[in-house]
Amino acid sequence: KNQVEQSPQSLIILEGKNCTLQCNYTVSPFSNLRWYKQDTGRGPVSLTIMTFSENTKSNGRYTATLDADTKQSSLHITASQLSDSASYICVVSGGNAGNMLTFGGGTRLMVKP
Amino acid sequence: DTGVSQNPRHKITKRGQNVTFRCDPISEHNRLYWYRQTLGQGPEFLTYFQNEAQLEKSRLLSDRFSAERPKGSFSTLEIQRTEQGDSAMYLCASSLGRPGQGDEQFFGPGTRLTVL
Numbered sequence A: 001k002n003q004v005e006q007s008p009q010s011l012i013i014l015e016g017k018n019c020t021l022q023c024n025y026t027v028s029p030f031s032n033l034r035w036y037k038q039d040t041g042r043g044p045v046s047l048t049i050m051t052f053s054e055n056t057k058s059n060g061r062y063t064a065t066l067d068a069d070t071k072q073s074s075l076h077i078t079a080s081q082l083s084d085s086a087s088y089i090c091v092v093s094g095g096n097a098g099n100m101l102t103f104g105g106g107t108r109l110m111v112k113p
Numbered sequence B: 001d002t003g004v005s006q007n008p009r010h011k012i013t014k015r016g017q018n019v020t021f022r023c024d025p026i027s028e029h030n031r032l033y034w035y036r037q038t039l040g041q042g043p044e045f046l047t048y049f050q051n052e053a054q055l056e057k058s059r060l061l062s063d064r065f066s067a068e069r070p071k072g073s074f075s076t077l078e079i080q081r082t083e084q085g086d087s088a089m090y091l092c093a094s095s096l097g098r099p100g101q102g103d104e105q106f107f108g109p110g111t112r113l114t115v116l
Helices: none
Strands: A004-007 A010-014 A019-025 A030-038 A045-051 A056-059 A062-067 A072-077 A086-094 A101-103 A107-112 B005-007 B010-013 B019-024 B031-037 B044-050 B053-057 B065-068 B075-079 B088-095 B111-115
Touching (some): A004 A086, A019 A107, A030 A062, A045 A056, A045 A062, B031 B075, B044 B065
Parallel strands (some): A010 A107
Antiparallel strands (some): A019 A072, A030 A045, A030 A086, A056 A062, A086 A101, B005 B019, B019 B075, B031 B044, B031 B088, B088 B111
């Protein structure tokens, strides 16, 4: 069964601190992995996308890593800001249905001043 | 705004009533997806369209749910005889429909349904 597991479920950090979110997946065959940011009451917005051959991708203060051998990904947020407070969802594309997405449950990040 | 739009943004209804949501995808996008998201969870796939053809439906899509995309542009999702368990955020996404790795789905803001 295709699954995406994220940890931790929730996280509270102080403004300016760094944090790392984890994602493990069992989707096969694998196409790509995206990290989405979802603000409360809004739709998800893509932060990064990585294919099988990529092991790191940056987007500003966000850096995603991918280990396709262990089927693990991480999202590192540097110098957090209050606006980083959101849910971060790991989404894996692939499986036998092609472009179908399998979503993780998300990590709810709260950045406090 | 040329992104995905959804209407209404919020809907409160009584149990047993029918509701209909609308999604307008990005204009050149061939694929349109519907998802359901409950509080604290990731979105769950419901169904998707390639142009006007509905190509896949999840087991989550019970007989009370029906989706249409009559002209291959906007789509509607109808829930008949709503139940309290239908309360959720209903997200729509669209994509170009390119095969392979680059077919990014762009999400709308969602419609939050509350069934009393």
